[in-house]
Amino acid sequence: MEKKLYKSLKDRKIAGVCGGIAEYLNIDSNVIRIIWVIFAFGFGTGILAYIICALILSDNPSEYQ
Template sequence: MKGKRRLKRSSNRILTGVLGGIAEYFGIDATLVRIIFVILTIFPGHVVFGLLIYLLLTVLIHDDVDTQRSSFFGGFGGPKTGQSTRKELHDVTEEDSDKK
């Protein structure tokens, strides 16, 4: 048996990648999921509910490790995919600075 599928936000994103991640999880086209979401959201009286659900899913669904960005709308100016902003130290030794 292969590894478990995980629901995660996708790199195929327009805003936050939630709908793209749902599409990847179920193996369907992301455009179809987006169209269905928009139709259900603009249905009379459901716009606020649809936006709240989208924001809730944005908070609850983890971002794909390879596509983490520093910004809500796609990370303009942030690190490129696969690059890390963390600096690593190698071969560090500790010495006392008060030696006389």
């Protein structure tokens, strides 16, 4: 089966982007959230990237049940 990147419906705080990336990479979602905050405040690109991902990524269809 081919791996695809989706927003998570189960592990979401705002839009499910970090939870979806964590599921895709098979790591803890809190690690992704910490990295995302570092990029948001350290480099200024995290907020824009999160908004773009939240708009582009679709919800995980296997979590609708």
